[in-house]
Amino acid sequence: xxxxxxxxxxxxxxxxxxxxxxxxxxxxxxxxxxxxxxxxxxxxxxxxxxxxxxxxxxxxxxxxxxxxxxxxxxxxxxxxxxxxxxxxxxxxxxxxxxxxxxxxxxxxxxxxxxxxxxxxxxxxxxxxxxxxxxxxxxxxxxxxxxxxxxxxxxxxxxxxxxxxxxxxxxxxxxxxxxxxxxxxxxxxxxxxxxxxxxxxxxxxxxxxxxxxxxxxxxxxxxxxxxxxxxxxxxxxxxxxxxxxxxxxxxxxxxxxxxxxxxxxxxxxxxxxxxxxxxxxxxxxxxxxxxxxxxxxxxxxxxxxxxxxxxxxxxxxxxxxxxxxxxxxxxxxxxxxxxxxxxxxxxxxxxxxxxxxxxxxxxxxxxxxxxxxxxxxxxxxxxxxxxxxxxxxxxxxxxxxxxxxxxxxxxxxxxxxxxxxxxxxxxxxxxxxxxxxxxxxxxxxxxxxxxxxxxxxxxxxxxxxx
Amino acid sequence: xxxxxxxxxxxxxxxxxxxxxxxxxxxxxxxxxxxxxxxxxxxxxxxxxxxxxxxxxxxxxxxxxxxxxxxxxxxxxxxxxxxxxxxxxxxxxxxxxxxxxxxxxxxxxxxxxxxxxxxxxxxxxxxxxxxxxxxxxxxxxxxxxxxxxxxxxxxxxxxxxxxxxxxxxxxxxxxxxxxxxxxxxxxxxxxxxxxxxxxxxxxxxxxxxxxxxxxxxxxxxxxxxxxxxxxxxxxxxxxxxxxxxxxxxxxxxxxxxxxxxxxxxxxxxxxxxxxxxxxxxxxxxxxxxxxxxxxxxxxxxxxxxxxxxxxxxxxxxxxxxxxxxxxxxxxxxxxxxxxxxxxxxxxxxxxxxxxxxxxxxxxxxxxxxxxxxxxxxxxxxxxxxxxxxxxxxxxxxxxxxxxxxxxxxxxxxxxxxxxxxxxxxxxxxxxxxxxxxxxxxxxxxxxxxxxxxxxxxxxxxxxxx
Numbered sequence: 069x070x071x072x073x074x075x076x077x078x079x080x081x082x083x084x085x086x087x088x089x090x091x092x093x094x095x096x097x098x099x100x101x102x103x104x105x106x107x108x109x110x111x112x113x114x115x116x117x118x119x120x121x122x123x124x125x126x127x128x129x130x131x132x133x134x135x136x137x138x139x140x141x142x143x144x145x146x147x148x149x150x151x152x153x154x155x156x157x158x159x160x161x162x163x164x165x166x167x168x169x170x171x172x173x174x175x176x177x178x179x180x181x182x183x184x185x186x187x188x189x190x191x192x193x194x195x196x197x198x199x200x201x202x203x204x205x206x207x208x209x210x211x212x213x214x215x216x217x218x219x220x221x222x223x224x225x226x227x228x229x230x231x232x233x234x235x236x237x238x239x240x241x242x243x244x245x246x247x248x249x250x251x252x253x254x255x256x257x258x259x260x261x262x263x264x265x266x267x268x269x270x271x272x273x274x275x276x277x278x279x280x281x282x283x284x285x286x287x288x289x290x291x292x293x294x295x296x297x298x299x300x301x302x303x304x305x306x307x308x309x310x311x312x313x314x315x316x317x318x319x320x321x322x323x324x325x326x327x328x329x330x331x332x333x334x335x336x337x338x339x340x341x342x343x344x345x346x347x348x349x350x351x352x353x354x355x356x357x358x359x360x361x362x363x364x365x366x367x368x369x370x371x372x373x374x375x376x377x378x379x380x381x382x383x384x385x386x387x388x389x390x391x392x393x394x395x396x397x398x399x400x401x402x403x404x405x406x407x408x409x410x411x412x413x414x415x416x417x418x419x420x421x422x423x424x425x426x427x428x429x430x431x432x433x434x435x436x437x438x439x440x441x442x443x444x445x446x447x448x449x450x451x452x453x454x455x456x457x458x459x460x461x462x463x464x465x466x467x468x469x470x471x472x473x474x475x476x477x478x479x480x481x482x483x484x485x486x487x488x489x490x491x492x493x494x495x496x497x498x499x500x501x502x503x504x505x506x507x508x509x510x511x512x513x514x515x516x517x518x519x520x521x522x523x524x525x526x527x528x529x530x531x532x533x
Numbered sequence: 534x535x536x537x538x539x540x541x542x543x544x545x546x547x548x549x550x551x552x553x554x555x556x557x558x559x560x561x562x563x564x565x566x567x568x569x570x571x572x573x574x575x576x577x578x579x580x581x582x583x584x585x586x587x588x589x590x591x592x593x594x595x596x597x598x599x600x601x602x603x604x605x606x607x608x609x610x611x612x613x614x615x616x617x618x619x620x621x622x623x624x625x626x627x628x629x630x631x632x633x634x635x636x637x638x639x640x641x642x643x644x645x646x647x648x649x650x651x652x653x654x655x656x657x658x659x660x661x662x663x664x665x666x667x668x669x670x671x672x673x674x675x676x677x678x679x680x681x682x683x684x685x686x687x688x689x690x691x692x693x694x695x696x697x698x699x700x701x702x703x704x705x706x707x708x709x710x711x712x713x714x715x716x717x718x719x720x721x722x723x724x725x726x727x728x729x730x731x732x733x734x735x736x737x738x739x740x741x742x743x744x745x746x747x748x749x750x751x752x753x754x755x756x757x758x759x760x761x762x763x764x765x766x767x768x769x770x771x772x773x774x775x776x777x778x779x780x781x782x783x784x785x786x787x788x789x790x791x792x793x794x795x796x797x798x799x800x801x802x803x804x805x806x807x808x809x810x811x812x813x814x815x816x817x818x819x820x821x822x823x824x825x826x827x828x829x830x831x832x833x834x835x836x837x838x839x840x841x842x843x844x845x846x847x848x849x850x851x852x853x854x855x856x857x858x859x860x861x862x863x864x865x866x867x868x869x870x871x872x873x874x875x876x877x878x879x880x881x882x883x884x885x886x887x888x889x890x891x892x893x894x895x896x897x898x899x900x901x902x903x904x905x906x907x908x909x910x911x912x913x914x915x916x917x918x919x920x921x922x923x924x925x926x927x928x929x930x931x932x933x934x935x936x937x938x939x940x941x942x943x944x945x946x947x948x949x950x951x952x953x954x955x956x957x958x959x960x961x962x963x964x965x966x967x968x969x970x971x972x973x974x975x976x977x978x979x980x981x982x983x984x985x986x987x988x989x990x991x992x993x994x995x996x997x998x
Contacts, residue, residue, distance in 0.1 A: 305770070305841030306849070306857070309834050313856050316831070319893040320859070321946040324852040331852070354884035362823070365830035366781070369774050372837045376770030384771070387789040387796070391778050392771070394785070415880035419819035428784040481786040 209521040212440050213533050214473070216480040217517045218510075223264035230273050232260030235280045243339040245288060256525035259283055266401070266515030269508060271410045278348050279408045282360075283401060285340035286367070292337050294371050301375030308368045314341035316361045352407045355415035360407075363400035370396025374454065381452070389459040390432070390478075398438070398516065399431035405508030406501070413505040422493045423502075429486035430509045434516045436479040441520040441527040443472065469532045486513070674986040677905050678998050679938070681945040682982045683975075688729035695738050697725030700745045708804040710753060721990035724748055731866070731980030734973060736875045743813050744873045747825075748866060750805035751832070757802050759836050766840030773833045779806035781826045817872045820880035825872075828865035835861025839919065846917070854924040855897070855943075863903070863981065864896035870973030871966070878970040887958045888967075894951035895974050899981045901944040906985040906992040908937065934997045951978070 211217060239245035239254065246254060263280045270276045293299050293307045310331065318328045332342040349357050373392040377384055384392065406413045417423060439455040446453040456478065461471035490506045520527060676682060704710035704719065711719060728745045735741045758764050758772045775796065783793045797807040814822050838857045842849055849857065871878045882888060904920040911918040921943060926936035955971045985992060 303841045303845045303847065305834075305837035305839075306845075306847065306853070307841075309838035309857055309860060310853060312834060312860075318852075318856045318859055319890050319950075320852065320855045320897065321943055321950070323943075324855055327850065327852040328856060353881070354886060355881050358827070358880075358884040358889075362827040362830065365827065365834055369770075369777060369830055369833055369837075372770035372834075373774035374770075376768045376772075380768045380771075382768065382771065385792070387783075387785065387792040388771070388775060390785045390789055391783045391793060392774055394783055395774055395777075415823075415884065416818070416820050419823040419880065421819060424823075425784050432785065478786055478788075485784075485786070 208524050209527075210529060211517075211521050212476060212529060214476050214480075215437075215440070215517075216483045217437075218514045220265055220268075220511075220514045220518045223261055223268075223515075223518075227264045227273060227276065228260045230260075231264060231276050231280055232258075234273070234277055235259055235284060238277075238281060238343070239284060239340075243336065243343050245284070245336050245340055256523075257284075257287065258519070258523055258525070259287075261522070262515070262519040265518045266512045267405065267408045267508075268511050268515070269405075269409045269504070275351070275408050275410055278351055279401065279404060281340075281344035281347060282404070285337070285344040286364075286400065288340045289337040290371070292335070294375065301379045304375045305372055308371060311338050311341055312364065312368055314338050315345050315364050348404070348407065352404075353412050355418075356404070356407050356412060359415070359418060360400060360404060363403050366395045367397065367400055370394075377454065378451065383452075383454070383459060383462045386456075386459055386463050389454060389456065393435050393439075393456070394428060394432055396435075397431045398434045399427065401516075402430055402434070402509045402512035403427060405512055406505050409504065409508055411501055411504065413501045417497070417499065417502055418505075422489070422496070423505075426486065426489045426493055426506065427509065429482055429489055430513050433479055433482040433486050434513050436475065436482060437517055437520055440472070440475060440479065441523075441529075444528050444530050445526060468530075472530060472532050483513075673989050674992075675994060676982075676986050677941060677994060679941050679945075680902075680905070680982075681948045682902075683979045685730055685733075685976075685979045685983045688726055688733075688980075688983075692729045692738060692741065693725045695725075696729060696741050696745055697723075699738070699742055700724055700749060703742075703746060703808070704749060704805075708750075708801065708808050710749070710801050710805055721988075722749075722752065723984065723988055723990070724752075726987070727980070727984040730983045731977045732870065732873045732973075733976050733980070734870075734874045734969070740816070740873050740875055743816055744866065744869060746805075746809035746812060747869070750802070750809040751829075751865065753805045754802040755836070757800070759840065766844040769840045770837055773836060776803050776806055777830065777833055779803050780810050780829050813869070813872065817869075818877050820883075821869070821872050821877060824880070824883060825865060825869060828868050831860045832862065832865055835859075842919065843916070848917075848919070848924060848927045851921075851924055851928050854919060854921065858900050858904075858921070859893060859897055861900075862896045863899045864892065866981075867895055867899070867974045867977035868892060870977055871970050874969065874973055876966055876969065878966045882962070882964065882967055883970075887954070887961070888970075891951065891954045891958055891971065892974065894947055894954055895978050898944055898947040898951055899978050901940065901947060902982050902985055905937070905940060905944065906988075906994070909993050909995050910991060933995075937995060937997050948978075 236254070259280055263276055263283060267276055267279055270279075289308070289311055291299060293304060293311065294301075313328065314332050318325070320328065332338045345357075345360075348360065352360070370392055374396050376382075377392075403418075413423075436456055439457065443455060443457055446455055446458075452458075456475040457468065457472040460466065460474050461468050464471070464474075466474070487510075490510065494503055494506050701719070724745055728741055728748060732741055732744055735744075754773070754776055756764060758769060758776065759766075778793065779797050783790070785793065797803045810822075810825075813825065817825070835857055839861050841847075842857075868883075878888075901921055904922065908920060908922055911920055911923075917923075921940040922933065922937040925931065925939050926933050929936070929939075931939070952975075955975065959968055959971050
């Protein structure tokens, strides 16, 4: 039985950070500065978010004073009030110190503005809330033994409550997302705690809501079209494409355009996608919205590959499963970290192959975390649900326990590769938006593990140790 | 019976070109200039393409002197030798003069460098070639009566021959694309003529080859996975996703990565995607490659929606069909016009909602052209092949002839909307790369119609007039 492994040695930047690569990154850095200058950003790491759409907190439900101000400058907030997002919890050894420094951000004089998590209590504090999730208990759950991960501070309970309250209001009042008898499942999803844990640098609750709505919408599509709540692989390609047009709109003739627009209100998944995307587009740049659409197209391709295999009772080879899972993946969630953080990673820096590799590895690690924590839940579901341990056991002819433990190693390798690639990129490209984006992705990875570990409503571990 | 319609009145830019929209576009223009400056481009509209990969013209097949130089500066070329790409052919009235000016580019002193088509004969002229397509005859075929379109000059026969020769060498020697008995179909596809017609501003044959390889690869995937040559909707989601990883690579662990890399050589569609993308990535910026991947993810989603409906014998509503067809669409072809032209439309300008609308409308018009010209071919194919006339006839309860004629009108509306949106954007955003990109998309639309009209090997019109 493998013991929880100690922190690995810190990888040093490999020779692959070649002179030409460094040149490309330096050029891109110059371009990024120029882009900021052109927009009057002046190099500020966190330009303010445009005012949120008025529907965010319907006036009829919530007195105006309940709504946190959309723009609380970090400078107004006493840093000492916030949870120390950059200090790992004590029960697990911290990762390699050098890597920790890079991924958790700069320290010292003048860097407070980069740690936007330090302002998170402030905007939330002015909001008196009534609890809608069960009162915040200390985090429960046990980490998968041997899983390489970084613990996170408990997410700010005041923010969690406020996000939970607002997301339920949105789900019920704005998009009519689910019937009453699904309320327990909605609460059990604990999406408020999830998103607050994953976005410690969101300047305001309004920013957090951008991520929370999209996460709920993505789950609604998955549940209603693909899985738990009436989903099916049959005809899925048509349903997903029509839902995708709620993110990536149709442009057609005057006769047919209105029928498409009406269709976006015709079921819960499309209502949720349409509304969540409308809020997102108002807050994001055009390139950030384009990036999100691309990642969602990838996600939908992943769903359709999984559905095709389910329909034909095909168990893929392990590498094929891993390829599918790079698409059917959390990727759309960490890649909006800059929009949720109120800044922008420029499109040309996002597109570099080095950044694409970091994002892919991070997404793959988070997704295998899901396979590991949801293993017993999926075994208990109807049908033969593919996940990494199941595919390894089938394709490599080993026991369920051995396959599960091997899957933990696959996850750990992906995490180490992600951290090494992120450290290399951070060293090669000292641009504030790149550094902050890399920290944001790492924070998402850690927050995602926290949520899986603590979501004992949904998940329990197998008895393999 | 509708007669070929005269040119419509030129739409004037609507009030929607608002001050805030103009501000965004002006800001983006400034950013575009900054990006050029950061890269040392100095505002040149056509930076030179990096040297093409050495495999482009294998030394063993073609003496080095046969290969056109990758970089022939436009200034070295007598403009009078080239076909007049900006003069519509005589048999059809030109479109509105103002629009024509915008879409066909600037004129007057100092604008020669923007008309790269004028250098096309030059680089090709140094290449003695032996014909591989039938000797160039005058273009055949009849336009669909009533179809709003713009004729194009006959594509340069020397370029057509050279592209045709090189693409066949690539297909046979580099990616082992097809068995010998498919040679007639490969030749009948006339992809050389297609791509030369669609990219009149490509500086060299090397640039044209970027588009030609991708077009052939896209058709190989469609044919082998989806349609004519052993394709099927069953299990398509898995096949397409694995092929998509040839464009958007897998990042996984050391144990599984090599098996994925081997898989890219395991069938013709993946060999073709992998190789064509390798060439493209070397010539394109990271953002241009990202754009292409996104458009290909859209295409694959479109294939999967169509397949889902085929599998369930579902005839969609007309708007649903049009939504599917916005994804199962030529879009990936016009949107590489800047890479093929040897310049870059900056990512932030590509992502604007105005540009996205122009691209979507252009793609939709070109795709309905395909539905109209391939109508009789698809009726003769096995199964119930969906296309716009078939769906309109079924869903709106009208005759095949009426449905076909209504589809012509749908196409014409899309073309008019495309041209109006492009004219508005060109007026609002006087950035050279935007102007040239819009001209490039318009040239692709026109070249695509030319190819469909003249491809009498594949297409014939129904007897509805």
